[in-house]
Amino acid sequence: GIQVEQSPPDLILQxxxxxxxxxxxxxSVNNLQWFHQNPWGQLINLFYIPSGTKQNGRLSAxxxxxxxxxxxxxxxxxxxxxxVYFCAVEASGYSTLTxxxxxxxxxxx
Amino acid sequence: EPEVTQxxxxxxxxxxxxxxxxxxxxxxxxxxxxxRQILGQKVEFLVSFYNNEISEKSEIFDDQFSVERPDGxxxxxxxxxxxxxxxxxxxxxxxxxxxxxGSYNEQFFGPGTRLTVL
Numbered sequence: 001g002i003q004v005e006q007s008p009p010d011l012i013l014q015x016x017x018x019x020x021x022x023x024x025x026x027x028s029v030n031n032l033q034w035f036h037q038n039p040w041g042q043l044i045n046l047f048y049i050p051s052g053t054k055q056n057g058r059l060s061a062x063x064x065x066x067x068x069x070x071x072x073x074x075x076x077x078x079x080x081x082x083x084v085y086f087c088a089v090e091a092s093g094y095s096t097l098t099x100x101x102x103x104x105x106x107x108x109x
Numbered sequence: 110e111p112e113v114t115q116x117x118x119x120x121x122x123x124x125x126x127x128x129x130x131x132x133x134x135x136x137x138x139x140x141x142x143x144x145r146q147i148l149g150q151k152v153e154f155l156v157s158f159y160n161n162e163i164s165e166k167s168e169i170f171d172d173q174f175s176v177e178r179p180d181g182x183x184x185x186x187x188x189x190x191x192x193x194x195x196x197x198x199x200x201x202x203x204x205x206x207x208x209x210x211g212s213y214n215e216q217f218f219g220p221g222t223r224l225t226v227l
Contacts, residue, residue, distance in 0.1 A: 031214050041198055041221055043152070048215040086152065090214060095140060095206070096165055097216055099152040 002027045002091040012076050013076035013107050021072040021103045023087030031090035032063050033097065034072050038083050046085075078109045094106070111135045113219035115201050121225045122191055124177045127148065128221045130186045132201030140206035141184045143176065145169070145197040153198065158184065160204065198223050 003026040013019055023032070034046040047054050047061040049070065054061055058077075063070040074081055084104050089099040114133045122128050134141050141156040156166045158176055173189045184203075188195055198221045205213040 017158065031216075035218070036147055041146075041223070043200060043218040043221075045215070045217060048212050089151070094165065095159075095204075095214065096142065096154045096167075097144075097152075097202075098154065101151045 002029070002089060002098050004085055004087060004089055004098055004100035006085075008103060009101065010104045011106070013105065015077060015079060015107055015109050017077050017107075018075045019105070020078060021074070021085055021087075021105075022072040023072070023089075023100055025068050025070075025087075025089045026093045027068070029065065029089040030092055030094075031097070032070055034061055034070070035086045035088065035090045036081075036083050037086060043086070056057070062069050074105075077105075079109055081105060081108070082107050093100050113201055113203055113217055115219040117222060118220065119223045119225070121227065124193060124226055125190050128188050128191055128224065130148075130188075130199050130201075130224070132186075132219055133163060133182050133188050133218060134184055134201065134203030138203035138205050138217075140164075140204045140214075140216075141176075141178070142202040142204075143186045144200045144218075145198065146221075147197045150211075155186075169179070188224075193226050196224055196226045201209045 005024045036044045049063045050063045058075045060073045084102040086102045088099045141158045146152045156170045175187045201219040202216040204216045
């Protein structure tokens, strides 16, 4: 099946810093989503981005489907950004999401 | 804004007991899913459901698991004889899922049911 690799596995930032999270995938995809799992365990949809670039406030994402990677940018990080960020992809021909192992982000005041 | 809901939020059960986890997908969505996340691990696909039948299932989804859409709104996951290793967060998700792609296959997740098997 499709492989999804996220990096870095852990990230510690000071409040106000910027960061880039990466997601590599091994095959062509119909769907790529970024999620934030908050401390209560909820999965919050951040982006649906199988290709191109999107922005939502301090967050933006870019997917280069031909090179099989996606990037999530967090600018001016806040303590509420802490949690685990997951990339999930839907391989061509399937309707299910395969998740990466996530990047655990800790933003300290 | 429409959202996926799940009940209960936390279920504690004894090994060998049956549990039913309940989900109400977003009302106009056609595809429904169950995923699970063992503590500290990644989210894993269990099963997808469309047009009142299973469309895909993973190796995890063995004979102890079953899914059902008993009425027009609920979607349930039954675990017949729970084992210690079934302890996990179970997420229900739904997508609009019309042919032609686009954002119709974006999946929206419920808040999860944390299952603890003692």
